[in-house]
Amino acid sequence: MSYAQAGKNPALSWLVWLTISALGAFSLGTVALNRGETINALWLVTASVCVYLVAYRFYSKFIAEKALGLDDSRPTPAVRRNDGLDYVPTDKWVLFGHHFAAIAGAGPLVGPVLAAQMGYLPGMLWLLVGVVFAGAVQDFVILFISTRRDGRSLGDLIRTEMGATAGIIAQFGVLAIMIILLAVLALVVVKALAGSPWGTFTVLSTLPTAMLMGLYNRYLRPGRIGEMSAIGFVLLMAGIFFGQTISHSETLAPLFTYKGETLALMLIAYGFIASVLPVWILLAPRDYLSTFLKIGTICALAIGIAFVQPNLKMPAVSQFIDGTGPVFKGALFPFLFITIACGAVSGFHALIASGTTPKMIMRESEMRFIGYGAMLAESFVAVMALIAASVLDPGVYFAMNSAPGLIGTTAAQAATTISTWGFVITPDMLTETAKSVGEATILSRAGGAPTLAVGMAQILSGFVGGSGMTAFWYHFAILFEALFILTTVDAGTRVARFMIQDLLGNFVPAMARTQSWAANLLATGLAVACWGYFLYQGVIDPLGGINTLWPLFGISNQMLAAIALILCTAVLFKMKRQRYAAITLTPTIWLIICTLTAGWQKLFHSDPAIGFLSHAAKFSEAVAGGKVLAPAKTLEEMQRVIVNDYVDAGLTAIFIFVVLAMMVAGVATIRKAMANPNKTTRETGDDLPGLQPVKA
Amino acid sequence: MTCLDCSPSRLKLGAFARKFRQTVNLMVGQPDYENYVAHTARVHPDQTPMTATEFFRNREDRRFGVGNNAGFRCC
Numbered sequence: 001m002s003y004a005q006a007g008k009n010p011a012l013s014w015l016v017w018l019t020i021s022a023l024g025a026f027s028l029g030t031v032a033l034n035r036g037e038t039i040n041a042l043w044l045v046t047a048s049v050c051v052y053l054v055a056y057r058f059y060s061k062f063i064a065e066k067a068l069g070l071d072d073s074r075p076t077p078a079v080r081r082n083d084g085l086d087y088v089p090t091d092k093w094v095l096f097g098h099h100f101a102a103i104a105g106a107g108p109l110v111g112p113v114l115a116a117q118m119g120y121l122p123g124m125l126w127l128l129v130g131v132v133f134a135g136a137v138q139d140f141v142i143l144f145i146s147t148r149r150d151g152r153s154l155g156d157l158i159r160t161e162m163g164a165t166a167g168i169i170a171q172f173g174v175l176a177i178m179i180i181l182l183a184v185l186a187l188v189v190v191k192a193l194a195g196s197p198w199g200t201f202t203v204l205s206t207l208p209t210a211m212l213m214g215l216y217n218r219y220l221r222p223g224r225i226g227e228m229s230a231i232g233f234v235l236l237m238a239g240i241f242f243g244q245t246i247s248h249s250e251t252l253a254p255l256f257t258y259k260g261e262t263l264a265l266m267l268i269a270y271g272f273i274a275s276v277l278p279v280w281i282l283l284a285p286r287d288y289l290s291t292f293l294k295i296g297t298i299c300a301l302a303i304g305i306a307f308v309q310p311n312l313k314m315p316a317v318s319q320f321i322d323g324t325g326p327v328f329k330g331a332l333f334p335f336l337f338i339t340i341a342c343g344a345v346s347g348f349h350a351l352i353a354s355g356t357t358p359k360m361i362m363r364e365s366e367m368r369f370i371g372y373g374a375m376l377a378e379s380f381v382a383v384m385a386l387i388a389a390s391v392l393d394p395g396v397y398f399a400m401n402s403a404p405g406l407i408g409t410t411a412a413q414a415a416t417t418i419s420t421w422g423f424v425i426t427p428d429m430l431t432e433t434a435k436s437v438g439e440a441t442i443l444s445r446a447g448g449a450p451t452l453a454v455g456m457a458q459i460l461s462g463f464v465g466g467s468g469m470t471a472f473w474y475h476f477a478i479l480f481e482a483l484f485i486l487t488t489v490d491a492g493t494r495v496a497r498f499m500i501q502d503l504l505g506n507f508v509p510a511m512a513r514t515q516s517w518a519a520n521l522l523a524t525g526l527a528v529a530c531w532g533y534f535l536y537q538g539v540i541d542p543l544g545g546i547n548t549l550w551p552l553f554g555i556s557n558q559m560l561a562a563i564a565l566i567l568c569t570a571v572l573f574k575m576k577r578q579r580y581a582a583i584t585l586t587p588t589i590w591l592i593i594c595t596l597t598a599g600w601q602k603l604f605h606s607d608p609a610i611g612f613l614s615h616a617a618k619f620s621e622a623v624a625g626g627k628v629l630a631p632a633k634t635l636e637e638m639q640r641v642i643v644n645d646y647v648d649a650g651l652t653a654i655f656i657f658v659v660l661a662m663m664v665a666g667v668a669t670i671r672k673a674m675a676n677p678n679k680t681t682r683e684t685g686d687d688l689p690g691l692q693p694v695k696a
Numbered sequence: 697m698t699c700l701d702c703s704p705s706r707l708k709l710g711a712f713a714r715k716f717r718q719t720v721n722l723m724v725g726q727p728d729y730e731n732y733v734a735h736t737a738r739v740h741p742d743q744t745p746m747t748a749t750e751f752f753r754n755r756e757d758r759r760f761g762v763g764n765n766a767g768f769r770c771c
Contacts, residue, residue, distance in 0.1 A: 082739075084732035085755070090722070097719035223729075223752035225721060279760035280753070287760075288724045295723070356725070494760065 017057060024050025031316075032121060038311040041387045044124060045305060048383045052376040055132040060140065060372040067572070067580035068144050070364040077150045077684070078360050087151070089362040092369055099357045100374045101291050103139070103349050104298065106185055106485050107342025107557070108382035110448035113455075114550060115339045116389040116397065117327040119317040122336050123386050130337070130344025131379035134587035138561055139349045140371030141568040141584055146354035147361050148683040154354040158567055161574065161681070166665035168506075170563055173658040174351070175499045176651065177556040179527070181348075182492045183534035184549040185485045186271070190263045190539055191447035191546065192478050197256035198247035198438055200263075202475055203482045204256070205239035206286065213285035225288055232289045236483075240475050244438060260539040267489070268532040274490035275497065276524055283490050290484035297480045301384050301456060308462040314390035314397065319422070326402035326421075327446070328547055329609040334598040338554035343382025345587065347560025349375065388455030395425025396433050396442070400451045404444045405542045405631060414443050438471030446546045449485075453477035496527035537644050542631030543609075548648060555598050555652065559659050562591040566666035573673040574681035592659060599656040603649055612652065616645035725759035726752065 027047035031039065064070045081087040090098075115123040145161075146152055152160070155174065159167030193200045213232045221227060246252045258266070274282050323331035328339060342348070353371060361367055389397060398421065399407065399414045407414040411427035418425050434442040437457055442450065457473035465472065498514065500523040505512025511519050538545030565588040572581045605611030608618045619642050622629045632638045673680050718728050729751050736745040746754060 082735060084735035085727065086758070088727050088731065088735075090727075091715060091718070094715060094719045094722055098722040098725075101723040222749040223726075225724060225726065280756060283760055284756050291724050292720070360727075491760065 017054070020050050020053050024054060031124065034316060038313060039316075041305055041310050041312055041391065044120070044312075044383060044387055048124075048128060048380060051128045051132065052380065055136070056373060056376060059132060060136070060368050063137065063140060063372070063580075063583055064365065064368040067577060067583050068141070069577070070144070070367060072363045072365050074364055076147055076361045076364060077358065078362060081150070081359075086356070087359045090360040092362065092366040095357065095360050095362075095366070096370050096374055098360070099352065099370050100377055101295060102352045102355070102357070103346070103374060104294065104378050104381055105342070105488060106188065106449075106481060107346060107348070108378055109385045109452055109481065110188060110550075111340040111342055111554070112382045112386035113389040113448035113451050114327050114401070114546070115336055116314055116386060117318060117325040117401065118321045118332060118336060119315050120312055120386055120390040121316040122321065122332060123340055124383065126336055126340055127344050127379055127382050127386070130340070131375060134561070134565070134591065135343075135345035135349070135379065136372040136375035137583060137587060138345060138347075138564050138568065139353050139375045140367065141571075142350045142564055143353040143358055143361075143367050143371035144364075145568065145571050147358040147364070147367060150684045151356075151359035152354065154350050154564065154567075157354060158563070161567060161571055162665050162669045166662060169658055169661050169665075171499070171503065173556075173563065173655070173662075174560065175496065175503065176654060176658075177347070177553075177560055178492060178496045178499065179530045180534065180549065180553045180556050180651070182271075182489055182496065182531035183538065184546070184553040185492075186264070186267050186489055186531065186535045187538040187545055187549055188447040188449050189482050189485050189489075190260050190267065190535070191445060192449040192453075192482060193258070193263055194260040195257060195441070196247075196439055196478075197253040198243040198475055199478045199482070200258060201246045201256045202236075202239045202243040202479045203486070205243070206236065206289075206479075206483055206486075207282070209235040209239065210282050210286040210289065213289065214281040217285060218280055228285065229288050229292050232285065233293070236289070236293075236479065240472060240479060243475060244471065247438060261536070264532075264536050264539045268528055268535065270486075271489050271493045271532070272524060272528045275493040275527075276520065283487070283494075286483065287487050287491065290480075290487045293480050294484050297477070298381055298384075300460065301388070302380075304456075304459040304463040305384060305387060308459050310387070310391040310459055310462070312387065312390040313392065314394050318394075323607075323610070326398060326406050328551060329607065330551065330598070330601065330605075334594040334601070335551065337594045338551055338558060338598045340382070341554045341557040341561075343379050343385075345558065345561045345591065346378075347557050347562070347564055350560065350564035385452055388452050388459060390455075391458055392451065392455050393425065393429065394423040395419070395429065396454070397451060398423055399425065399430050400442050400445045400454070401448075402444060403446065403543050403547065407443065409443065411441070411443065436467065436470045437474035439474075448546075449478060449481045452481070493524065493527050493531070496531075497523040500526050533647075537647075541644075551598065551602060552648065552651060552655075555595050555602070555655055558591050559595045559655050562588055562595060562659055563662045565591065566662050570666050570669040570673070571681055573670045574679065576673075576679050578674070592663065595659055596656060599652050599659075602652045603656075612645045612649040616642050616649070619645070726755050 024047055027043050027050060030043050031047050076089070078087050078089040082089060112123050112127065142154065145157060149157060155167055155171050158170045189203075193203060209232055212235070213228045216231065217224065217228045246256060277283070321332040323329060323335070328335065357370065361370070395415070395418050398418045407417045411430040415425050415427040415430055430442065433454065434440065437454055442454070445451070453474045456477040457470045460473040461467055461470045497520070501511050501514060501519060504523070510516070511523065513519050534549060538549045541548060565584050568584040569581055569588055572578060572584060601610055603611060603613055606614050608615040619629060619638055623635060623638050623642070628635060628638060632641055721728070729748050732751060733745045736743055
């Protein structure tokens with residue numbers, strides 16, 4: 001049976017799709033061509049939704065039916081291996097929720113906020129084009145490949161389809177990405193909480209809250225997720241309200257006011273402890289809470305934008321597309337495409353799409369809705385983040401996202417500097433904004449989360465509570481981001497620990513024993529030390545840290561996407577469906593160009609603000625002359641800056657090597673597949689009796 | 697069991713509520729317990745299924761347990 005549910009009345013169907021396309025084209029045109037005056041956020045929303053609908057209806061259908069040949073007569077792993085536990089045929093709407101909750105995280109909220117320095121238009125266009133042709137395609141095809149192979153993991157798939165060496169290189173690459181991801185996310189939290197007693201108290205209060213939930217669930221009412229989460233939610237809200245009292249108290253506020261360095265050390269210690277504790281006491285309950293809060297807040301933001309219909313104050317395109325922007329350095333190409341990773345295309349999704357989701361697909365045709373559809377939804381989250389950053393006054397946006405080295409540390413200095421960039425702002429406006437969100441200052445709160453929080457507070461307080469609630473909404477947004485970032489940090493540390501044990505187990509078998517406490521602690525310590533190193537380095541980096549780490553994270557995430565898409569392309573060739581290879585090959589080539597160019601520039605660019613090596617050279621030269629360059633205060637600190645530069649450069653070189661190695665492996669696999677006249681891929685279920693062979 | 701109000705809209709609402717509960721649970725990695733019990737009764741009639749609590753803990757450990765992809769979520 002054809003699963004394409006053709007409209008009952010073809011003429012009507014054509015009319016509807018023609019209208020949607022026309023509306024989308026008109027909205028996009030309005031967004032792109034609007035100059036001089038402010039534009040309403042609804043135009044961006046309408047344009048995005050129409051693009052998603054048209055792409056889903058036509059492009060994903062083409063991929064599903066022609067390129068992949070989804071076939072509902074093939075039993076899926078969930079059906080064949082149904083065990084009621086891991087493999088469960090699941091309703092597509094229920095599974096959509098599961099998959100979306102797993103792929104949506106902090107990434108799509110942070111990237112677009114940083115990219116807003118170039119104006120909203122470049123980011124918006126990349127989000128739309130990227131998701132339609134790269135991100136959603138990757139998620140969909142990987143889900144397909146994994147489902148056809150019993151729900152095997154990405155690493156497994158690469159090993160079996162492209163060879164053992166490619167498998168190990170990919171495994172190593174994933175670990176490196178994981179480390180950078182954890183460091184940069186932890187840095188986002190540190191940047192949001194430094195010097196903020198309200199925020200710090202609220203986030204700290206989630207620890208006893210989660211433990212209480214854990215105990216409740218363990219001993220009082222096991223399995224009552226709803227009850228437990230409701231209790232947790234009430235306690236969270238209480239935490240936000242009480243946090244305000246704390247921030248106003250002269251005796252209590254200093255107890256919760258920390259510098260970035262202290263917060264970083266606290267986070268590192270926390271990450272270690274949380275990931276070795278039994279999961280039920282802290283990790284699991286907080287995961288429940290953060291998942292529901294995340295979904296709820298995303299819905300609230302969507303409703304808020306629809307009701308408030310804010311105007312965007314950011315210009316469509318700013319002068320910073322030339323690479324001189326204060327938020328991150330580097331020109332539009334390639335750095336816009338690196339900065340906005342999640343939301344357009346995210347390699348991490350390949351791990352999810354080859355994780356639990358493929359084991360629950362009921363019918364092959366439903367992969368289209370879950371793989372392609374969920375990624376469109378994530379892209380929409382990113383568009384909303386972009387809107388939230390763009391409704392801010394640009395002056396406020398740049399004050400929040402520029403390093404103190406650039407704009408100074410007082411409102412007066414910041415206002416003067418930013419006004420010379422053409423974004424007129426007064427010191428009063430900066431202090432007023434800080435006051436309205438209940439903070440002492442908003443200067444240099446880089447990392448995306450605080451900016452998003454101010455934007456969200458503006459939108460949500462226009463929707464519920466008015467300006468009196470702005471401070472509450474701001475801290476609600478900070479809490480919401482911190483909560484799920486911390487969940488990622490401890491869950492991610494656990495995952496990194498298993499990866500390290502797995503990798504080291506190849507050389508020292510004792511390390512692979514996951515039941516051994518010594519091996520556990522050692523691997524956890526290694527994982528924490530790795531991301532902790534980059535986190536601390538980022539915190540003390542006077543250029544902001546996010547500056548350095550976010551591009552590294554972006555490069556690594558896009559690199560993983562390139563790896564996943566290389567696998568997709570290789571499998572299409574092995575299936576003898578190379579006629580359709582352009583579907584995955586085009587985004588592969590684009591991502592390879594972007595990651596290699598960005599990687600090359602991060603290594604060798606002559607501008608010390610972009611290239612790690614020229615930055616190191618500049619500092620070495622100064623050391624040789626006995627000079628101390630800001631931000632360093634002593635020659636020792638100068639040495640540390642140089643070492644950090646070389647470490648970052650080394651990591652970038654590793655990323656470049658991994659991409660190149662996977663490219664070679666991909667080409668070799670494709671050549672081998674082409675030399676063989678027969679289909680060379682083997683899918684589980686091919687040999688099932690009564691199953692039609694896949695038509696090439 | 698007799699159904700007191702079996703109007704189609706009531707049934708629809710019940711089915712929706714059930715699906716909603718399943719969605720919320722699966723978002724945090726908990727598959728449907730009733731489905732598991734039904735599955736065990738159908739396929740392994742000789743086995744006693746886990747109790748709801750055992751099932752919950754089994755799935756919780758699985759989500760955050762050993763393995764590269766266990767408990768993994770995106771950035």
